[in-house]
Amino acid sequence: MTALAIPPWGNYSIALAASVECLRVTPWSTRCTTPEIMKLGTDASPEFSCLAFKATTGYFIKAAMEGVEYGVMVNSVGTCRLRYYRELQQKILRDRGFNLFIFGLGYDGIKPPLIRHFDPTMGDFLRCCGRAFFKVHAVDAIEKLAWETRARELHTGDTTRLMNTCLKDLDEARTVPAIRALSRTIPARFHTVPTDAAARPLKIGLLGEASILRDSYLNHNLEETLGSLGVEVQNFFLLGNELAKIFHIGFRSPDSRDSLNRLARPYLKSRVGGHALESVAYTLRCAQEHYDGVIHIAPTGCMPEITIRPILRKISQDHSIPILELSFDEHSSHVGIVTRLEAFTDILRERRKQASS
């Protein structure tokens, strides 16, 4: 069977892999970038391109080296430099003598090229979409429970272990009924983790650029590091919400495009690319919902997210909510990031103490 390379996108890779089965291809996918992929990507990319570009380029090169013939990459309009990434990566691959063809996954007529090429039957296609949809929601549910539980766990590592088992089960679930049955058992499974019921962990919102937020290699395992510092995180990039936004499902929900536009309006009236408007809106939501702090994540040189950093500073002042800005590139030092996270959580704890006294 032909293979199709899908760039890593955290735990959503499980759902993405399931979604291409109807095309009768073998998904070539992993959950996060590896040092080897990063090195291949860095060597092949222009120095000033962003971390996401380098990581995905490396991924396609690695796939091509393993003999994979096809790949798929987002290239939708209205985002950022990302919209040219597919073209550029295709050229880089061609220059290096690789025969991997990358399908663009953006709006391109009613039938995207990927579907046109593999031409699945309507029945298969719908079944796979269903599976992928429920898997995305299952991943979101698992992650939310993990963020909540990890900050309260009594034995470090319990939550991560359980999360990995759940994800493995989810990966193996083949049918929609099986996925839904599995989803129903997940809350109970997380309740078995011994936790400190009296703990009042800090609550921090994670927002910014989606691929860094979701790739635990690129973000230096941010969620787990914060969890072990006793912080409950809320990662504001949820693919379930994102899909609902793209296909205009649930337009009244607080995460719909309209609601977010309204929320961000006092500070930002137009989309500036990527998920920058979402970052502004969610920072405001964190302030409204009394989060202890916000961590804003961007690849070094990310145009949309850097554009809004001054806005975030203004929100931080106006609403008195601390914001830590972290930029990631392939040179980021792990020790430096941990030091900043520790210092930031110290600040938030001290603030809490002051507020309660």
Add this chain to the structure above:
Amino acid sequence: MTTQAYLGIDVGSISTNLVLIDSGSTVLFTAYRRVDGNPIHSVQKALLEMRQTVPGTLEIAGVGTTGSARTLIGAVVGADIVKNEISAHARAALHLHPEANTIFEIGGQDSKVTILRNGVVVDFAMNLICAAGTGSFLDSQAKRLSLSIEELGERALLSSDPTTIAGRCTVFAESDMIHKQQAGHQQHDIVMGLCQAMVRNFLSNVCAGKEIRPPIVLQGGVSANRGIRRAFNEALQTEVIIPQHNMVMGAYGAALLAARANPIRTRFRGYSLCDREIATRGFRCNDCPNQCEVIEILDHDESLGRSGGRCRKWEQGVQAGGSR
């Protein structure tokens, strides 16, 4: 009659600092020595020096470590508290100058600004990708001019008309300094120009977007440099405060934090650790694609702890940064 004392150890890129305080926060002993590429050795030597200096009736009741080698050294000496250097420096500065609104801390590799309001840390920033504005650069320039780092500071004070040096990048700053020297500028003017360039770079990069309000405390190794102090005073139009233990504030902060934590029984492994052969061993964890390099710290056959993984799986015997 034994007296209880608390030890703070700060192992950074350039120096290993020790501060011993009593339960009343009075400083009993300080040490500042170069790391010289071997953090464990330098701590052993500093501890030996301390044992010879302080009276034997002192009982170490708590140990705190900080600095970039805090986890490693925390495992080696048996620390009760392992704290990041930003919080440790702030603790010490606030203890000596509770009125401070800003802390500038410039060390060997890192430079940081910490914003305080009403005696609480509210914000901080750290240099990211650039070393311009740190001690290492001053160090290398002093060497190039065949001056000791102390002389470099003194020499800068002689300047009445500092030369402008391009300070955005250390490599280009060096080219510019050489250019000025070949053009015949006086050495003390160039050196003072260098101090100004460093300060300018610190204020415009590290402090970007922060509201710098006096009183300002300047600490870390570079605060001993009188040229830098002068450059700060001139650039900010205010007198920066140099705290009493400016060179060892990180260690002082770690000692204060250890005293505040006041452990029931310290994990300190005793002076005997100075005579022991402590080694580290690295291995690659292949359990996930991250393939982290994990470091295990060994005292002969006994494992003192492990660190270095991106997940916390291997971190054993080494305490995480904060209290939960």
